[in-house]
Amino acid sequence: MGSTYRMFRLRAEETPPLFPQPGPFLPKVSKPGLARLILKEALGYNRKLLGSAHREALLSRPCIYGVFSGPFGGFSPRVEKCTGCMRCVQEHPEVCSVVRNPAFAEQGDSYWTPTAATGSTPLSTVLYEAHTGKVPVRGMGYKGAFRGEGWDAMWTDMSEIVRPTRDGVYGREYISTSVDIGRRASHLEFDASGDLITSSRTVEIPIPIIFDALPEQVSNADITESIRTAAGNVGTLFVGRYVQKEARCIALAGDLDSVRAAQRCAAIELEDAALLQEARKLFSGPLGVRLPTKEGFVERAVELSRTADFLHLCADYHGRTFESTERHLKDALLDVHQRLVQEGIRNEVTLIASGGIILAEHIPKALLCGADAVALDTALLVALQARFLGECRFPERSAIQRHRIPVEWGTRRILNLMTSWHHQLIEMMSAMGVREARRLRGNVGRALFADELEREAFGDIQGY
Amino acid sequence: MAEKHRAHIRRGIELLPQLGLPQDSALGDLRWTKELILATWWQALTGKSPENIEHRIGASGGGFDRLDFKLSSSGIAAEQVSLSIPLNRRDSGQVTLSLPWYGGGMSLGSVSLNFMLSRAMAAKAAGTLTSTGEGGYPSELLPYKDHVITQVATGMFGVSEETIQSCRVMEFKYAQGAKPGLGGHLLADKVTAEVARMRESAEKTSLYSPFPFHSVYSVEDHKKHVDWVKTVHPGVLVSVKVSTPIDVEMVAIGSYDAGAHIIHIDGGYGGTGAAPEIAKKNIAMPIELAIPRVHRYLSSEGVRDKVTLIASGGIRTAYDVAKAIALGADGCVIGTAETIAVGCTHCGNCERGRGCQIGICTTDELLGQFIQPEWGARRLLNLYSSWAAQLRELLASLGLKSVQELRGRKDLLVYRR
Ligand code: SF4
Ligand code: SF4
Numbered sequence: 001m002g003s004t005y006r007m008f009r010l011r012a013e014e015t016p017p018l019f020p021q022p023g024p025f026l027p028k029v030s031k032p033g034l035a036r037l038i039l040k041e042a043l044g045y046n047r048k049l050l051g052s053a054h055r056e057a058l059l060s061r062p063c064i065y066g067v068f069s070g071p072f073g074g075f076s077p078r079v080e081k082c083t084g085c086m087r088c089v090q091e092h093p094e095v096c097s098v099v100r101n102p103a104f105a106e107q108g109d110s111y112w113t114p115t116a117a118t119g120s121t122p123l124s125t126v127l128y129e130a131h132t133g134k135v136p137v138r139g140m141g142y143k144g145a146f147r148g149e150g151w152d153a154m155w156t157d158m159s160e161i162v163r164p165t166r167d168g169v170y171g172r173e174y175i176s177t178s179v180d181i182g183r184r185a186s187h188l189e190f191d192a193s194g195d196l197i198t199s200s201r202t203v204e205i206p207i208p209i210i211f212d213a214l215p216e217q218v219s220n221a222d223i224t225e226s227i228r229t230a231a232g233n234v235g236t237l238f239v240g241r242y243v244q245k246e247a248r249c250i251a252l253a254g255d256l257d258s259v260r261a262a263q264r265c266a267a268i269e270l271e272d273a274a275l276l277q278e279a280r281k282l283f284s285g286p287l288g289v290r291l292p293t294k295e296g297f298v299e300r301a302v303e304l305s306r307t308a309d310f311l312h313l314c315a316d317y318h319g320r321t322f323e324s325t326e327r328h329l330k331d332a333l334l335d336v337h338q339r340l341v342q343e344g345i346r347n348e349v350t351l352i353a354s355g356g357i358i359l360a361e362h363i364p365k366a367l368l369c370g371a372d373a374v375a376l377d378t379a380l381l382v383a384l385q386a387r388f389l390g391e392c393r394f395p396e397r398s399a400i401q402r403h404r405i406p407v408e409w410g411t412r413r414i415l416n417l418m419t420s421w422h423h424q425l426i427e428m429m430s431a432m433g434v435r436e437a438r439r440l441r442g443n444v445g446r447a448l449f450a451d452e453l454e455r456e457a458f459g460d461i462q463g464y
Numbered sequence: 465m466a467e468k469h470r471a472h473i474r475r476g477i478e479l480l481p482q483l484g485l486p487q488d489s490a491l492g493d494l495r496w497t498k499e500l501i502l503a504t505w506w507q508a509l510t511g512k513s514p515e516n517i518e519h520r521i522g523a524s525g526g527g528f529d530r531l532d533f534k535l536s537s538s539g540i541a542a543e544q545v546s547l548s549i550p551l552n553r554r555d556s557g558q559v560t561l562s563l564p565w566y567g568g569g570m571s572l573g574s575v576s577l578n579f580m581l582s583r584a585m586a587a588k589a590a591g592t593l594t595s596t597g598e599g600g601y602p603s604e605l606l607p608y609k610d611h612v613i614t615q616v617a618t619g620m621f622g623v624s625e626e627t628i629q630s631c632r633v634m635e636f637k638y639a640q641g642a643k644p645g646l647g648g649h650l651l652a653d654k655v656t657a658e659v660a661r662m663r664e665s666a667e668k669t670s671l672y673s674p675f676p677f678h679s680v681y682s683v684e685d686h687k688k689h690v691d692w693v694k695t696v697h698p699g700v701l702v703s704v705k706v707s708t709p710i711d712v713e714m715v716a717i718g719s720y721d722a723g724a725h726i727i728h729i730d731g732g733y734g735g736t737g738a739a740p741e742i743a744k745k746n747i748a749m750p751i752e753l754a755i756p757r758v759h760r761y762l763s764s765e766g767v768r769d770k771v772t773l774i775a776s777g778g779i780r781t782a783y784d785v786a787k788a789i790a791l792g793a794d795g796c797v798i799g800t801a802e803t804i805a806v807g808c809t810h811c812g813n814c815e816r817g818r819g820c821q822i823g824i825c826t827t828d829e830l831l832g833q834f835i836q837p838e839w840g841a842r843r844l845l846n847l848y849s850s851w852a853a854q855l856r857e858l859l860a861s862l863g864l865k866s867v868q869e870l871r872g873r874k875d876l877l878v879y880r881r
Contacts, residue, residue, distance in 0.1 A: 025490045060465050062472070064821045064831075084490045086809040087821040090476035091469065093483055098490040117523075118493045119812065125741070135742070139814025139825060141735040141778065141800060142744040143493035146526025146752075155732065158709045158748050160638050361746045424742045431747050448710050448749050454526075457753045457791070461531070464879040 007174060008206045010234065010419040012133020015412040018405060019385050021127060022103035024119050025084040027067055029074045033095035062091040084119055109391045111318040111356060112382065118143040122358050123382055126417065129360075130383035133416035135423050147450040150319050150328040151362050157446040159433035175426050177437040179208040179373050181237070181250075181267060181350045182286030183309035201286045201309050202350075203237065203266045207422055208367060208437050211238040211414075212314075212354050212375035213252050217399045218392065219381075226410025227380055233411065234418050237266055239312075239375060252290070259283055269312055273300075276307050286310055288350070293321035293332050301336045305349040311336075313371075315355025317378050318393045329355050330369050337370025337442045346442070358382070360424035364432075367440035368447040383417045384410050466833040473822055473834060477807045481506035481514060494523045495733065496800070496810040500780055507850035508805035508843040520783045527752035528784045532878050538863035542856040546866040549795050551633065552725050554770045557699045559632050562591030563852060564795035564867045565785055567802060568730075568776055569615045569637065569705075571597030574737035574814075575803075575825050576832040577604060577658070582840025583802060584608035589841065590848045595635055595797075601627040613703065616693070628696045633726065636689065639707035640730055643739035643747075656827045687722040694723070701725040703774070708732060708754035713761035720762070720771050727762075728797060729754050731777030735800040737825055738815035751777040752791065759792025759872055782851035786858055792872045805847045806840045 061068040067081045068074045068088070074096075088096040105116040108123040115121070120136075128136055147153055182202035189198045211227050224240070231238040231248050239250045241258075251262030254271045259279045262268050267286040270279060279287055288310035291297055301311055313336060315321050315329040333353055340346040353366050354375035366374050378392055384405060392398040429437065432446050440446075458464040481502040485491055492498035503519030506512075513519060521529045551559045567583050574597065581604060587594040588611045596605070598617035605612055609630045616623050617637040628634060657667050690702055703726035704719040706712070716727045731751025732744065755775050762768040775788045776797035785796045804810065807822050819826030823834030859867060862876055870876070 060468070062469065062821075064818060083811065083813050083816065085811045085813050085821045086491050087473070089485075089489075089491070090480070090807065090809070090822065091472035093476050093479050097486060099486060099488040100490050102488075115494070119490075120741070135740045137738050137740050137815060138744075138812040139736065139738050139816075139820075140808075140810055140812045141495065142733045142741075143495055143810070143812070144524070144745060145494055146524040146529065146733075146750060155749055156747055158639065158707055160706050160709060160715050359742075361742050365746075424740065427740055427743060428747065431743065446710070453749055453753045457756045458531075458879055461874050461877045461879045462534070463881065 008177065008235075008422075010133075010415060010422055012416045012419040013412055014133075015131060015409060015416055017127065017131060017385055018409060019403075021385075022101055022107065023080055023082060024101055024104045024116060024124065025079075025082040025098055026101040027077050027079055027082045027088065027096065027098045029068075029077055029088075030095050030097075031075060033092075034074045037092065037095055062088045062096075108382065109388050109393070111391075111393070112358065112378070112388075114148070115144070125359060126379055126382045127385070129420035130413040130417045133419040135420055135427070147454075150330055150356075151359075151365050153328075153450040154330065154365055154368075155448040155450070156361075156364055156368065156428055156432060157448060158431040175429055175435050177207045177422060177425055177429075178204055179437050180204050181210075181288075181310055181352065181373060183348055183350070186348060201284070203286060205236045205373065207234065207236060207418065207425070208363060208371075208373040208440075209418065209421065210236050210250065210352065210373060210375045211380060212377045213239040213241060214377060214381070215395050217397075218378075218386070218395070219400075220402055220404075222405045222407055222410060223381070223384055223386065225407045226384060226405065226414060229407060229411040230414035230418070233415055236418075239269060250288075253279070256282065267310070269310075270308075273304055273308070276304075280307075286350075288312055288352075290314060293323065293329070293355075295323050297321075297323075297332070298335050298339055302339050302343055302345075305340055305343075305345050308349065310350035310352060310372075312352040312354065312375065315353075316393050317356050317395060317398065319356030320393075329353060330365065333366060333369040333371055334444070341442070360421040361428070363421065363425055364428045364440055365447070367437065368443050370442040372438075372441055379417070380414060383413045385413075466830055470834045470836075473807060474839070477505045478509050481509070481517065491809055493810060494525070495778065496780060496804065497522045501804055501810060504780075504801060504804040504847065505807070508847045511846035511849045513850055513854055520781060522780065527750050528778070528780075528787050530880050531752075531787045532880050533786070533790075533858065533862060534876055534878055535858075535861045536863065537861060540860040540863060540865060542853070542860040544865060545856040545859045546868075547852055547855060548866075549772070549868060551772050552701055553772055554725055557701070559593075559701055561593065561795065563848060564789065564855075565779070565798050565851075566592045566613070566795070567594035568734075568797040568799035569595035569597035569613075569617075569635065570737075570799060571615075572600060572602055572658075573656075573827060576823055576827060576835065577602060578832060578835045578837050579803075579806065579824050579840055580605065581837035582806065582835065582844060584611060585837060585841035586844035586848065587611040589845055592848075593633060596627075596631075598637060601630060606630060615705075616689075625696050628693055628700065631697075631700065633701045633703050634693050634697070635703040635705055635728070636686070637705045639705070640734070640736060640739075643736055643743045658827070683718040683722050686719070690723045703728050705730055708748045708751065708777070710749070712749075712754050713758050716758045716762060716773075717765055717767070720767055724771065726772045726774055727758070728774040728776065729758060730797075731775070734777030735803070751775050751779075751788065755788055755791040755793050756874070763872075782854040783858070785851070786855060786870065787877065789867060789870045790873050790877050792874075794868075794871060801847065802844055805843045806835055 065081050067077045070078050112123040113121045180202040184200045185198040191197050237250050241252045249265045250267045250269050251265040253259045259282050269288045273289045286309040289308045290312045292314045319329045320326040321332050350372045352373050353371035357374045358379045387401040389399040499518040503514045503517040506514040549564045583594040588608045595613040598615050612631045613633040613635045614627050614631040615635045702724050704724040705728040706715050708731050732748045772794045775793040779796045779798050803824050814825035818828040823831040
């Protein structure tokens with residue numbers, strides 16, 4: 001019990017990319033223009049060249065990021081250092097230009113690269129986080145669209161006055177990000193001698209994030225091993241197949257033999273809900289059901305919640321449901337959560353949501369919409385620099401280029417990603433004035449939905 | 465050396481609006497498009513609207529970028545239109561601005577002293593105000609004290625009886641739109657001897673402004689804070705700067721009850737020296753959505769005419785100012801538009817290494833010399849006069865004689881899908 005409030009910390013360690021990564025900017029210098037410029041400058045300073053200050057001035061170049069300080073200066077710019085500050089263009093508009101790097105915008109797929117006009121994409125964000133473990137911080141305001149769809153159609157709340165301060169920075173209250181997976185007893189029972197006889201079937205994880213199983217086409221042995229090791233280091237769980245004695249594993253089981261084989265696992269996730277009753281006899285830990293968001297999943301969720309300890313609601317890798325009129329995972333979650341609340345059984349079951357959770361902000365948003373925890377999929381692949389072959393949307397129909405990676409490197413990249421996301425989760429919770437991740441669940445009062453707010457603000461304006 | 469680069473940069477930002485940039489140029493983003501940046505440089509150079517550059521809207525696809533005005537022709541001449549707004553609507557002692565906007569808080573340390581001076585000079589010449597931000601009140605600003613707002617924020621850096629007396633408006637900063645609910649953080653590199661002296665701290669140590677005020681946990685506490693300031697400087701106007709949470713209207717009425725003359729709401733998409741990207745994008749609502757909410761609530765509580773509502777956080781153009789006012793604000797606070805006017809490219813590198821490469825957000829000695837106060841002030845004034853002309857023309861064509869008549873006139877707006 002005492003473990004709940006242990007200070008949870010992850011340590012980041014710089015883990016540079018293994019494979020080259022194109023940057024967002026491409027500085028270009030017109031060579032004849034540059035030659036003319038140098039000549040002109042040299043002539044202009046001709047007589048004063050003796051003074052060292054003037055020599056320094058002559059040699060000083062506009063870029064403070066070292067793009068032009070290679071051995072050949074502007075003739076062979078070090079493009080990878082460019083931050084897109086545009087000073088070279090401001091100083092020498094006739095000679096320099098800086099354009100958007102097409103190779104940058106081609107990485108990932110349509111979900112990972114919505115627009116590069118902001119200088120960053122979800123893909124570059126995750127790559128940065130996996131590399132450094134840091135929270136991305138920039139100057140100036142937000143550069144993106146007013147709003148978007150799905151997770152981008154909501155904002156999270158903040159509280160002006162009453163809130164906990166961020167731990168670590170100001171050293172005051174601790175913000176807990178732990179959640180439980182499994183079924184909690186609705187009340188406690190004691191025997192005649194006063195001993196507790198109720199037992200909860202739950203596993204506690206320090207962050208509301210687990211790692212989902214990746215189908216073979218988008219995985220390989222190195223990736224699986226990196227994910228497994230990282231889950232252990234973080235202290236969270238991974239969903240996996242063919243595992244026996246994995247304490248940090250939620251075993252994915254398609255039949256009763258797999259259930260038998262998974263006795264030592266932290267939990268079992270059944271692919272077939274029909275096995276629930278039989279599996280219950282074989283396994284005493286948290287037992288859940290994987291529930292793809294197909295037609296009728298909301299009613300199915302209500303039904304299963306009476307017996308399963310947890311439900312794993314899956315959308316596709318772009319966060320859309322598998323219904324014939326597909327919708328976003330956020331709306332699916334809101335629906336399931338509200339139905340469970342109506343039925344009076346929300347507190348008994350854990351809801352895990354997965355499918356296209358690819359940015360730190362998606363986590364508190366998913367929790368506010370009703371999830372207890374989320375499972376990651378393609379975010380892990382991107383952190384490991386996996387290259388998608390085409391769109392990576394439907395788990396069984398996607399593919400990645402196969403290359404080997406050192407497991408130690410892979411583990412550190414995922415750990416870095418989690419370190420960064422943990423800090424970002426704390427930032428957002430701190431802003432909301434919420435000290436416990438458990439209390440985010442279904443807390444829609446702290447969610448700001450763009451559709452509603454826009455209707456309210458602009459509804460009476462002609463043309464809206 | 466500073467001279468050489470300064471000359472080049474000036475020439476460049478003068479030339480670029482005319483030369484134009486390639487389609488795939490890296491300048492700009494969806495909020496501050498390449499065109500908006502070039503148009504701002506043009507206005508800062510000439511004091512006039514550009515003819516062939518989009519200078520009204522950006523490409524964010526929502527909010528201000530979808531709103532437009534229903535224009536008609538009226539008999540009003542643009543020169544007759546008044547742009548002035550009063551800041552005090554509740555008691556005696558008036559402060560009237562000649563323009564419906566003033567400069568937002570940018571602290572010494574997050575920006576260079578030279579740029580601060582540019583802003584103060586421009587504010588004085590234009591008959592408006594500028595805010596110190598939370599970084600102390602450098603003595604160089606004293607000649608402009610009638611146009612200065614002293615900011616009190618959670619770190620209380622540089623707040624003293626003296627600085628409270630050297631201003632017309634005291635701004636209590638509870639939150640900043642770009643990083644609502646998070647404190648400020650000045651990286652150690654930017655804390656030079658000068659900055660440290662202003663903030664009464666040590667050189668080269670990171671400075672945090674905690675969040676929230678550790679002595680304010682309720683509206684009552686806030687009221688006591690205000691009482692202290694009013695005792696020190698009885699005639700001062702009180703502005704309360706808050707962000708835009710879901711209950712922003714409750715915060716506004718609470719601030720009013722505690723004595724505020726100005727309620728300043730700062731939306732999520734505003735500028736900052738440095739903030740986590742996740743906060744800028746996701747926390748609290750955009751200003752366009754908050755203004756009508758607060759305006760409606762203050763009206764229904766019967767106090768709308770006793771308080772000045774100021775909006776900020778993503779006001780880029782004179783048209784944004786007009787739209788914010790039509791949605792229900794009395795006026796606006798601007799920040800990024802001013803940095804753009806002196807050459808900022810909205811690149812977002814302000815917190816990297818030596819700071820801004822062209823000397824705006826930096827305490828680097830060499831880089832800080834790129835902007836000279838007089839030159840900066842000239843650019844800002846040019847921008848202001850271009851905006852003022854645009855606003856007058858717009859109001860005239862809407863048939864309004866004063867910007868005050870535009871407030872809350874949503875019926876004059878159209879939403880373009
Ligand atoms: S845009 Fe900035 S960082 Fe890139 S090459 Fe030019 S001066 Fe250097
Ligand atoms: S670093 Fe870039 S965004 Fe920041 S003030 Fe300078 S030019 Fe503007």
